[in-house]
Amino acid sequence: MDQSKIGQFLKQLRKEKGITQEEFAEKIGVSGRTVSRWETGSNMPDISLLVDIADFYDVDVREIIEGEKKSEMMNEEIRDTAEKMADYAGAEKGRLLKFSQIVGVVGMIILSAATVFQCLNYEPSPWTFISVILSFLALVAMMVMTLYVTGVLRRIINNRTAAIAIIVLVAVLFLIVVRYIVGMMMVIAVIYLDYLKPASRIEGIENYDKTYLEEEFSGDMTSHFFLFPDDVGAAEKADFWYEYKTDLLDTEGSFFLEAVYSDEDFENETERISEITCTVNNGEEDITQSVIYDEDMYNYPAYIAIDGYTHNYEYALMDYDNNRIIYVMLGYPDYEDLSEYSDYLKSDQDAYDLENGTTLERFCIYSAKAVGFDGYCEY
Numbered sequence: 001m002d003q004s005k006i007g008q009f010l011k012q013l014r015k016e017k018g019i020t021q022e023e024f025a026e027k028i029g030v031s032g033r034t035v036s037r038w039e040t041g042s043n044m045p046d047i048s049l050l051v052d053i054a055d056f057y058d059v060d061v062r063e064i065i066e067g068e069k070k071s072e073m074m075n076e077e078i079r080d081t082a083e084k085m086a087d088y089a090g091a092e093k094g095r096l097l098k099f100s101q102i103v104g105v106v107g108m109i110i111l112s113a114a115t116v117f118q119c120l121n122y123e124p125s126p127w128t129f130i131s132v133i134l135s136f137l138a139l140v141a142m143m144v145m146t147l148y149v150t151g152v153l154r155r156i157i158n159n160r161t162a163a164i165a166i167i168v169l170v171a172v173l174f175l176i177v178v179r180y181i182v183g184m185m186m187v188i189a190v191i192y193l194d195y196l197k198p199a200s201r202i203e204g205i206e207n208y209d210k211t212y213l214e215e216e217f218s219g220d221m222t223s224h225f226f227l228f229p230d231d232v233g234a235a236e237k238a239d240f241w242y243e244y245k246t247d248l249l250d251t252e253g254s255f256f257l258e259a260v261y262s263d264e265d266f267e268n269e270t271e272r273i274s275e276i277t278c279t280v281n282n283g284e285e286d287i288t289q290s291v292i293y294d295e296d297m298y299n300y301p302a303y304i305a306i307d308g309y310t311h312n313y314e315y316a317l318m319d320y321d322n323n324r325i326i327y328v329m330l331g332y333p334d335y336e337d338l339s340e341y342s343d344y345l346k347s348d349q350d351a352y353d354l355e356n357g358t359t360l361e362r363f364c365i366y367s368a369k370a371v372g373f374d375g376y377c378e379y
Helices: 003-017 021-028 032-040 047-057 061-066 076-120 126-150 152-158 160-196 210-221 263-274 339-344
Strands: 200-203 237-246 251-260 277-281 286-290 292-294 302-307 312-319 324-331 367-369 376-378
Touching: 003 021, 003 032, 003 047, 003 061, 021 032, 021 047, 047 061, 076 126, 126 160, 210 251, 210 324, 251 339, 263 324, 277 367
Parallel strands: none
Antiparallel strands: 200 237, 237 251, 251 324, 277 286, 292 302, 302 312, 312 324, 367 376
């Protein structure tokens, strides 16, 4: 079947009638764009329309299919067969059309409800933002398809009032979605600006106050600074400094207390740290956990209270040669910023990567595996 030849034949028949594509389209009940596609050969008339086209142009259905006129006219038997084929095709098309209409309407209702619920329970985040946008686009696509299948779209296009009403409705829906787009953009901007702002730095042993550190930072950093001493009165020499930055997502910080003790006080402080425990109830019983003593991961032996749990680390490094203890607390550490303190970090900084499972299985004395729950009970 030569579609281009058929298209030229239909174009020739129309010109012989002296009518435009729009005029012919109106008589057949299709759009002018559809007629144009027939005549260019990019598309073919539906089988249910062949009899109507043949009757209008006063030609045989076979002549349309073959793209040229024959000497004889279509006889009654051929016409009857063609009409029955058209009726059959129309009935089948009607069943499919009705099914498509039902699916389209149901899909519109579901997508509308999904979009509304997402907007009502909207919590700013990149994933919810993308979810709302995709739901809205899917709703618009489903709406257009449903209107097209039901034939309403064509009537809307030809009805100025209805077209304006639909445009206004879509504009209102778009403005509702834009509200969340703008909100998400503002959240992203705030997060980005928070990320760029420099960390606050505090220095000097006169600024060491364990009670303040516990109250200000223990919640975000899953730590109560258990290893840090209540005061540094027993130390012969001490230095303290920390940096922190708080944003919408979390608090990042690094805390260092370096203290040198006499022989007796060093032994006493070592004993205090080594005996630190924390009792957590896992839902059935109390579980007591002690600090871990490790001699391999750092440049000094270390007593560890947190190692990787929720991206936090707390430990005390024991410099036995100099009676010195370095107390360290890190929350979401940035190792490039801490490069000057590499002597106080793990020998292998790749061990801070929680994905590779090298941080003592995210050990934390402040937590215990909960019974019947895939999570932890915290102190």
